[in-house]
Amino acid sequence: MNMENPIDLYDNFFFSKKFECGIFQLKNGKVFHVKKDAIEELDITEIIDSENDQVRYFKCIEGEKKWGIIHISGHEIIPPIYDYISPLIEDRFYKIFNGDYSWKFDEHSFQYFAEHIDTHSWNGDRYIGELSTGQWGLVEISGVNCTVLIAPEFQWLILIDRKIVCCNVGGSLIKWYDGDDKEEYLQTFGGLWKVIEASKWHRRTETGLGEFSEVLEQFKSEYSKQFTEEYTYTYQFIFDPQKIH
Structure with a gap:
């Protein structure tokens, strides 16, 4: 029986053991927040990196990249309003x-x-x-x-x-x-x-x-x-x- 490697499904996957949740992006571009048995699709174009349980991302709005920060728990820290955010x-x-x-x-x-x-x-x-x-x-x-x-x-x-x-x-x-x-x-x-x-x-x-x-x-x-x-x-x-x- 052939089984697809689940790792091949993801572009990025950030997980927090402390908060028991994660944010991941599939190869098809969709971004999701998951916590225990709950999963929610996020309106994000691309997640970039994660440090200190903070995920840096951007969202394309009218053809422009707008950057924001979301906590691994799903709480939005900085909405996508800036043209760039540093690491x-x-x-x-x-x-x-x-x-x-x-x-x-x-x-x-x-x-x-x-x-x-x-x-x-x-x-x-x-x-x-x-x-x-x-x-x-x-x-x-x-x-x-x-x-x-x-x-x-x-x-x-x-x-x-x-x-x-x-x-x-x-x-x-x-x-x-x-x-x-x-x-x-x-x-x-x-x-x-x-x-x-x-x-x-x-x-x-x-x-x-x-x-x-x-x-x-x-x-x-x-x-x-x-x-x-x-x-x-x-x-x-x-x-x-x-x-x-």
């Missing part, structure tokens, strides 16, 4: 994007890549393109709740430490491929930066605009003491490249 950062943050999320060849940015980014690796670095147009923001997930920490209004965001975010204003974003690491990376050029302490406190602290290293120093010198005095914890600003996202 999960430190189990609780996502970068959100509104605009044209396409990467196009640009002579000026290619020249910048060749002069300032290309590492001339043994396996070859490759320029992919410059991000078309749009702005980035940052959200935080707690359980099934989502808080917008920074609305999409910057050309790029770099998460430095905790909720300390360095935001680019007026620059451009390049995507490139590192031949040795076999990974794609993003790199900004141009524009100015500001550091934002993106907590949910009623007073958000931020620096003025300046060069990247300048605003980091400004933030460290002017605001770290203020945090210690006002919020009664010892604040340590550690510029660790391994923690940058």
Whole structure:
């Protein structure tokens, strides 16, 4: 008796032992949520990945990809309203994007890549393109709740430490491929930066605009003491490249 391998039916299958449920996509494109004996079809075009019981997906709406996040339990955390959502950062943050999320060849940015980014690796670095147009923001997930920490209004965001975010204003974003690491990376050029302490406190602290290293120093010198005095914890600003996202 021939029996079809059930694994061949699925494109993706994410399961949580903790919540005893899962989200899966069949080869025919249909997406389902299953819990014990209950199964429900979801109005999702493609599930991308799953971390910390959060499934990143997109839905095609009038020919456009709109990205969202759904909890493995089936609770919608972020509805499909953004033009792109980054992979999960430190189990609780996502970068959100509104605009044209396409990467196009640009002579000026290619020249910048060749002069300032290309590492001339043994396996070859490759320029992919410059991000078309749009702005980035940052959200935080707690359980099934989502808080917008920074609305999409910057050309790029770099998460430095905790909720300390360095935001680019007026620059451009390049995507490139590192031949040795076999990974794609993003790199900004141009524009100015500001550091934002993106907590949910009623007073958000931020620096003025300046060069990247300048605003980091400004933030460290002017605001770290203020945090210690006002919020009664010892604040340590550690510029660790391994923690940058």
